[in-house]
Amino acid sequence: MIQMKAKVIKGARILQEAVTTQHGTDHEYTTTGLNHRKLLMWAFLGSDCMFFGSLIATYMVYYGKSKVGPFPEDLFSIPITSVSTFVLLMSSMSMVLAYAAIRKGSLKGFRVWILSTALMGMTFLAFQVFEFYEFANHEVHFDCSQVGTGNLSAFEESFQNECIEGVTTVDGIHDSDGNNLTGLTPKTNLFGTTFFTLTGFHGAHVTLGVIWLLSLFFYSFRGGVTRERDLDVDLAALYWHFVDIVWIVIFTVVYLFGVFPGFPES
Amino acid sequence: MTTSILSRPIHPTGLWAWLTTIDHKRIGILYGVTAFIMFLSGGIEAMYIRLQLAAPEQELVSPEIYSQLFTMHGTTMIFLAIMPMGAAFFNYLIPLQIGARDVAFPRLNAFSYWTFLGGAVMLKSSWFLGGAPNAGWFGYAPITSSAYNPGHGIDFWILSLQILGIASLAAAFNFIVTIINLRAPGMSLMRMPIFTWMTFVTSILLILAFPVITVALIEVMFDRFFGTNFFNVGAGGQPLLWQHLFWVFGHPEVYILILPALGIIAEVIPTFSKKPLFGYPVVVLSGVVIGFMGWMVWSHHMFTVGLGPVANSVFAVTTMAIAVPTGVKIFNYIATMWKGSISLTTSMLYAIGFIFLFVIGGLSGVMHSSAASDAQQQDTYFIVAHLHYVLFGGSIMALGSGIYYWFPKMTGRLMDEKLGKLNFLLVFIGMNVTFFPMHFLGLDGMPRRIYTYDSDMGWNLWNAVSSVGYLILALGVLILIVNIIWSVLSGEKADGDPWDARTLEWSMSSPPPEYNFEHIPIVHGIDPYWEQKREGLSTVPISGGSGDDDSHGIHLPQPSYWPLLASLGLFVSGYGLVYLSSSIGLVVSIIGAAITMVAVYAWSFEPVNDPDEGEGH
Numbered sequence: 001m002i003q004m005k006a007k008v009i010k011g012a013r014i015l016q017e018a019v020t021t022q023h024g025t026d027h028e029y030t031t032t033g034l035n036h037r038k039l040l041m042w043a044f045l046g047s048d049c050m051f052f053g054s055l056i057a058t059y060m061v062y063y064g065k066s067k068v069g070p071f072p073e074d075l076f077s078i079p080i081t082s083v084s085t086f087v088l089l090m091s092s093m094s095m096v097l098a099y100a101a102i103r104k105g106s107l108k109g110f111r112v113w114i115l116s117t118a119l120m121g122m123t124f125l126a127f128q129v130f131e132f133y134e135f136a137n138h139e140v141h142f143d144c145s146q147v148g149t150g151n152l153s154a155f156e157e158s159f160q161n162e163c164i165e166g167v168t169t170v171d172g173i174h175d176s177d178g179n180n181l182t183g184l185t186p187k188t189n190l191f192g193t194t195f196f197t198l199t200g201f202h203g204a205h206v207t208l209g210v211i212w213l214l215s216l217f218f219y220s221f222r223g224g225v226t227r228e229r230d231l232d233v234d235l236a237a238l239y240w241h242f243v244d245i246v247w248i249v250i251f252t253v254v255y256l257f258g259v260f261p262g263f264p265e266s
Numbered sequence: 267m268t269t270s271i272l273s274r275p276i277h278p279t280g281l282w283a284w285l286t287t288i289d290h291k292r293i294g295i296l297y298g299v300t301a302f303i304m305f306l307s308g309g310i311e312a313m314y315i316r317l318q319l320a321a322p323e324q325e326l327v328s329p330e331i332y333s334q335l336f337t338m339h340g341t342t343m344i345f346l347a348i349m350p351m352g353a354a355f356f357n358y359l360i361p362l363q364i365g366a367r368d369v370a371f372p373r374l375n376a377f378s379y380w381t382f383l384g385g386a387v388m389l390k391s392s393w394f395l396g397g398a399p400n401a402g403w404f405g406y407a408p409i410t411s412s413a414y415n416p417g418h419g420i421d422f423w424i425l426s427l428q429i430l431g432i433a434s435l436a437a438a439f440n441f442i443v444t445i446i447n448l449r450a451p452g453m454s455l456m457r458m459p460i461f462t463w464m465t466f467v468t469s470i471l472l473i474l475a476f477p478v479i480t481v482a483l484i485e486v487m488f489d490r491f492f493g494t495n496f497f498n499v500g501a502g503g504q505p506l507l508w509q510h511l512f513w514v515f516g517h518p519e520v521y522i523l524i525l526p527a528l529g530i531i532a533e534v535i536p537t538f539s540k541k542p543l544f545g546y547p548v549v550v551l552s553g554v555v556i557g558f559m560g561w562m563v564w565s566h567h568m569f570t571v572g573l574g575p576v577a578n579s580v581f582a583v584t585t586m587a588i589a590v591p592t593g594v595k596i597f598n599y600i601a602t603m604w605k606g607s608i609s610l611t612t613s614m615l616y617a618i619g620f621i622f623l624f625v626i627g628g629l630s631g632v633m634h635s636s637a638a639s640d641a642q643q644q645d646t647y648f649i650v651a652h653l654h655y656v657l658f659g660g661s662i663m664a665l666g667s668g669i670y671y672w673f674p675k676m677t678g679r680l681m682d683e684k685l686g687k688l689n690f691l692l693v694f695i696g697m698n699v700t701f702f703p704m705h706f707l708g709l710d711g712m713p714r715r716i717y718t719y720d721s722d723m724g725w726n727l728w729n730a731v732s733s734v735g736y737l738i739l740a741l742g743v744l745i746l747i748v749n750i751i752w753s754v755l756s757g758e759k760a761d762g763d764p765w766d767a768r769t770l771e772w773s774m775s776s777p778p779p780e781y782n783f784e785h786i787p788i789v790h791g792i793d794p795y796w797e798q799k800r801e802g803l804s805t806v807p808i809s810g811g812s813g814d815d816d817s818h819g820i821h822l823p824q825p826s827y828w829p830l831l832a833s834l835g836l837f838v839s840g841y842g843l844v845y846l847s848s849s850i851g852l853v854v855s856i857i858g859a860a861i862t863m864v865a866v867y868a869w870s871f872e873p874v875n876d877p878d879e880g881e882g883h
Contacts, residue, residue, distance in 0.1 A: 030447040036370040039443045047435060047473040054481035054511060058496070065502045186494045190502050193494040197485070215867075224871075 648708025
């Protein structure tokens with residue numbers, strides 16, 4: 001018994017040594033063996049789940065509650081957004097390859113893949129900017145003969161009064177100054193408010209991620225990214241994958257449910 | 267490697283030492299002092315409220331000012347006093363209790379404090395910059411929309427709460443990682459002190475609850491700044507959404523305020539009863555259950571909005587159920603005292619006062635957990651009485667207990683017990699005289715948040731009594747201040763372990779050396795320091811409190827400017843955003859964001875220890 005105790009104490013002494021000598025380095029002693037920063041990142045992601053959860057909940061609460069158009073089905077182009085979604089998902093793969101490269105110590109491979117990840121992130125953002133611009137400048141075009149046939153969306157039908165005597169097609173609705181009156185902005189309706197806020201905050205997350213990835217890319221030329229410090233890449237990867245996963249939820253809830261029937265309207 | 271623009275402060279002195287400190291003990295003291303000052307400022311706001319209501323039909327303050335007073339009183343006490351006072355104890359004690367040299371991220375810790383200070387100053391400055399917020403601490407929509415509230419008060423409220431949220435989140439991440447990862451060898455989860463456990467649960471609640479209020483505040487902010495429709499009823503927006511988001515945050519927030527208090531009590535009572543805590547695993551479990559169930563009760567704040575009988579019943583049942591783990595804790599505390607050798611120090615008196623008052627608050631809580639009963643009590647002074655019994659009688663009493671308990675550890679001097687007992691007596695009596703009559707007023711139908719009342723309503727007597735109670739309470743707090751100042755200057759010197767206490771923080775000198783533990787201790791049980799003292803287990807090496815002696819060869823993380831600058835940037839951009847409608851505001855907010863950006867960049871490239879400069883140490 002006493003011997004055992006002595007053994008325990010000896011073992012603990014060794015641990016103590018580890019604590020005193022390695023404090024402050026990347027490989028310091030921790031109770032669980034997990035790195036501090038990695039644990040922090042997981043805690044942050046858990047917290048961020050609640051952030052996006054609240055934004056998505058707000059979007060869903062207000063789904064179908066807009067009093068005026070345009071509505072999701074007037075604006076969303078699933079093929080286009082599918083492309084940007086695909087690009088973002090592929091960027092997760094190149095992120096994995098970048099991490100794998102640095103784990104193997106291949107700096108060249110790391111640079112190639114981290115840069116492609118950042119570029120794909122930027123491509124996604126470009127799509128988003130394009131999409132926002134398109135939505136804000138959305139115009140209604142329809143043939144007056146279609147009014148009442150069921151071929152027009154509710155939003156287009158709401159402009160049937162434009163089809164006065166002698167007008168056969170409606171080509172955009174403008175006020176006296178020529179401003180487009182059928183675009184979607186955050187002020188237009190609840191859909192605009194919740195859509196731009198939710199996807200805008202996701203876009204901000206992607207932007208931050210791109211800055212982070214580019215920082216790692218440039219830092220690698222100053223010797224800052226090494227095999228021993230692969231954790232720096234690992235953390236960026238965790239963040240990046242998380243932002244991707246959030247987009248999958250947004251794409252499903254906002255885009256797919258917005259265009260295809262089946263999502264309950266209350 | 268070093269990319270610092272500013273040269274690193276290696277051994278700063280005086281003010282710079284405090285501004286650049288990353289020592290958890292110093293940050294804890296900064297938190298405590300700031301929170302105490304904020305507590306006093308919230309108390310002054312309460313003073314105006316009690317003076318105004320002391321007699322009927324008074325015109326001491328205008329209705330407009332009165333709305334600002336109760337809003338600021340609530341917001342101050344919750345976000346600027348009780349939460350940071352808890353954070354002060356987290357900071358000072360957690361590394362000591364788990365046997366660590368510092369928190370996991372010392373610089374992030376400094377950032378938390380400075381950001382908190384910025385948010386606090388910003389909120390308080392609204393008094394002098396065109397009027398304080400006036401929509402209640404819960405800021406119900408659409409009172410907060412620019413249509414009904416065009417001034418800048420609400421903007422200050424939104425942005426300072428966002429800044430305070432960043433501070434709380436950063437601190438909570440830090441403590442989660444610290445508690446999981448920096449426990450001394452042998453300190454398994456089920457050997458952690460209860461205060462550490464409750465800090466852990468509180469931190470998890472924080473990181474999950476604050477994002478929700480962040481989103482809710484963003485929505486109000488966008489409505490005000492950019493004309494969005496979140497709470498615009500004309501466009502179909504639903505003010506009820508705000509209530510849900512607010513209380514999904516707000517109810518866990520209640521437990522964020524009370525769990526640290528329950529943790530403090532669980533440290534104080536065993537020490538002064540000379541008995542181990544009764545039912546340690548059950549106390550831990552009930553704390554975790556409270557943290558979990560805290561998410562299932564939020565709609566009991568909304569029983570009267572018409573959610574329907576099903577929702578009301580469900581939330582009534584969950585609310586009654588959450589009283590069970592809370593009651594379990596109370597029984598454990600009482601059982602710990604049972605047949606113990608109790609010494610009635612001021613700290614212990616506060617702890618016993620806590621049990622007494624918190625039970626009263628808990629019982630009135632169970633009363634309005636019944637939705638039918640709550641319909642009579644909603645928005646009356648009965649609720650005011652309840653919440654002050656749990657927040658003052660609960661949190662503040664426990665914090666008072668904690669101050670008296672750990673003061674010798676923090677300063678190396680004991681607090682005066684005679685003054686302490688007088689202080690406790692006045693606070694205890696004052697608190698009851700102030701808040702107990704509010705039960706009667708509430709049941710008699712006096713609504714909350716009214717700035718005055720008719721003399722024939724029958725509320726004159728108890729309002730007058732309540733205001734007298736405030737004076738007694740204020741006198742008690744004054745004596746606490748006198749006691750603290752006197753004790754810091756010339757209190758009796760305390761050795762490392764003045765109370766014959768159980769946990770690791772008492773195994774070192776008072777105040778502890780900068781590096782805390784010369785040798786990281788090895789933990790064999792729940793009360794490691796008692797075991798060391800009683801059973802002669804010499805596995806907890808007593809650290810030499812030799813202060814500046816360098817022979818230990820321990821290299822601590824070095825001080826840094828960057829956390830302070832990052833916080834400063836947030837503070838500046840907060841002010842800029844309040845005045846976003848003007849171009850100056852826009853420029854200022856961009857400058858602030860740029861400062862934060864640069865500081866965060868420099869921070870992430872700054873090594874924890876500068877290898878070159880550390881040598882001269």
